[in-house]
Amino acid sequence: MKRLAVYCGSATPADPVYMDTAREVGRLLAERGIGVVYGGGRLGLMGAVADAALAAGGEVVGVIPQALVDAEVAHRGLSELHVVGGMHERKALFTELASGFVTLPGGTGTMDELWEALSWAQLGYHALPVGLLDAAGYYDGLIAFWAKMVEVGFVRPQHRDLLITADTLPALLDRMAAHMPAQPIVRMSAADL
Template identity: 75%
Template sequence: MNRLAVYCGSASPSDPRYVDNAREVGRTLAERGIGVVYGGGRLGLMGAIADSALAAGGEVIGIIPEALVAAEVAHKGLTELHVVGTMHQRKQAFTDLSDGFVTLPGGTGTMDELWEALSWAQIGYHAKPVGLLNLDGYYDGLIQFWETMARVGFVRPQHQGLLIVANTLGELLDKMAAFQPATTIGQIGAKDL
């Protein structure tokens, strides 16, 4: 994996563990020679990842919609900053420029990015690993929900392994490196849908 899209919040929670973890992720990716593709912001977890990766000599590519540049949240010190018109274009650029996706704690925007990456993997728009870093149980409820969707039958057996979960970045990167693409919906016969 040469580059990973990193999905995370633009907020800085009061609990310092979240920002500290984001810094560690940025630094570790840079030290491993893995470029960061992210939302292009200078605030919150996004800014922490970018700054720490840059400080460690890493490549950091930001993708930011015009509306957020105008709000003065764009990070101006990146390796590259791509300004796009819409959030959809932003997510397409994440997919085009990365070899996989890592999701850190975040809010609704982070969830939108994660679910779209999973949905696109099911359909076959990409065959890249989708990782979820479950810092201190932040995503326990989401993981349980994923398992419920699978148990009920809304996530097919072929797709249950699309969400790659780990509690540490090292473990997550190892699992992502071993990822084997799933059979896509388009490859499944109509009788099996």
């Protein structure tokens, strides 16, 4: 994996485990020679991932909408900073620039990015691995919800493994490296849907 899109929050939670996790992710990706593609911000977990990767000699590519540049939250010390018109362009460029996706703790924007990456994988718009780092059990409920969607039948059995989870980055990267793309919906017959 040459570059990973890292989805995470722009907030700084009170519990230091989240910022520590973000710093560790940035550092470990840089040490493994994996570039970071992320939201281009300097605040919260986003800034911590970027700063740690840069400090470890890594490549960090930011993709940020003009409105957030205007709000002065853009990180100005990146390897590259792409300024786009809006969120749709941002997510499309993430997919174009990255070899996979890693989601760290975050809020609604992070969830939007994760679910779109999963949806696009189901449909066949990309065949990239979609990883979820369950730091400090933050995503336990979401992982259970994914299993419930599979159990009920809203996620097809052949797409069950699209969401790759682990509670440490090394384990997650190993699972992502072993990722085998699923049969996308666009290649299924109507009878299989």
